[in-house]
Amino acid sequence: MKVYLSILLVFCCKFLHTLALDCSVMNGKLKQIDAGSGSVVGVNNLNEAFVLIDNVFTKISTPLKHFSVGPAGQLGVNSSFNIFKLKSGSFVQFPGLLKQVDAGGDQILAGVNMNDQIYCSNMDANNNWPSCNSPWVKLNGWLKYYSCGPYSCWGVSADDKIWIMKDVSNNVCSGSGTFVNVAGSLSMIEVATDGSVFGINFNKKLYRRIGITRSNPSGTHWQMMNACPNDHKHVSFDLGVLWVVCVDGSIRKCTI
Numbered sequence: 001m002k003v004y005l006s007i008l009l010v011f012c013c014k015f016l017h018t019l020a021l022d023c024s025v026m027n028g029k030l031k032q033i034d035a036g037s038g039s040v041v042g043v044n045n046l047n048e049a050f051v052l053i054d055n056v057f058t059k060i061s062t063p064l065k066h067f068s069v070g071p072a073g074q075l076g077v078n079s080s081f082n083i084f085k086l087k088s089g090s091f092v093q094f095p096g097l098l099k100q101v102d103a104g105g106d107q108i109l110a111g112v113n114m115n116d117q118i119y120c121s122n123m124d125a126n127n128n129w130p131s132c133n134s135p136w137v138k139l140n141g142w143l144k145y146y147s148c149g150p151y152s153c154w155g156v157s158a159d160d161k162i163w164i165m166k167d168v169s170n171n172v173c174s175g176s177g178t179f180v181n182v183a184g185s186l187s188m189i190e191v192a193t194d195g196s197v198f199g200i201n202f203n204k205k206l207y208r209r210i211g212i213t214r215s216n217p218s219g220t221h222w223q224m225m226n227a228c229p230n231d232h233k234h235v236s237f238d239l240g241v242l243w244v245v246c247v248d249g250s251i252r253k254c255t256i
């Protein structure tokens, strides 16, 4: 009986701790969204790319499958895995082939390729390219999604396990060199410019990592949050606003 009661208690408290967010619905439909350095970008199911301008998701001419914005600039990949970087106002092709990229690190780039191999690019290589011909550093391991913040990068592997790379800096984008497992299970994960971490699991539920600080970069636990009426598809956070794409493609701007 005691066992049943405590199981009941665990379940009930999990629900009690789900935070219902205050969100407004934006015009448009997306499949992926990224917010950073005050900008918001995304792509839709047709691989059309958008930048939020005056509160309107405005289509740009370069088709992209994944689009990221942050302190490292604007970076995207198309459906042939070619990489594009915004330079002097235009998207120019960047060396390499990746399926997912992230510009959220401190002027470093990061991403994974079609075989889940992991790459990053140091500040010098990112900013001075094309003067150096191989901007990418390969990391050990395999991830399907990888995102960087000011001092750590977080990723998820094909089995939805969660991994953190600590001690990442603009000259050492590979960090400590060893991925450390973090309890939990997620399908995608995003680190914000302020270091906070959000993700969505296989069940389309939204989570935030609680307790992240510079001295404890992996935080303490996951908190479930609700932004969509039903299920969540993609998430990104910047400057106090959580941007969420719901499973139906609708876009929600939430304050937390």
Ligand SMILES: *[C@@H]1O[C@H](CO)[C@@H](O)[C@H](O)[C@H]1NC(C)=O
Pocket: 063, 078, 079, 080, 081, 082, 093
């Ligand atoms: C992706 O970009 C490359 C390089 O510009 C281009 O050759 C290719 O056709 C693009 N793929 C798609 C699907 O647009």
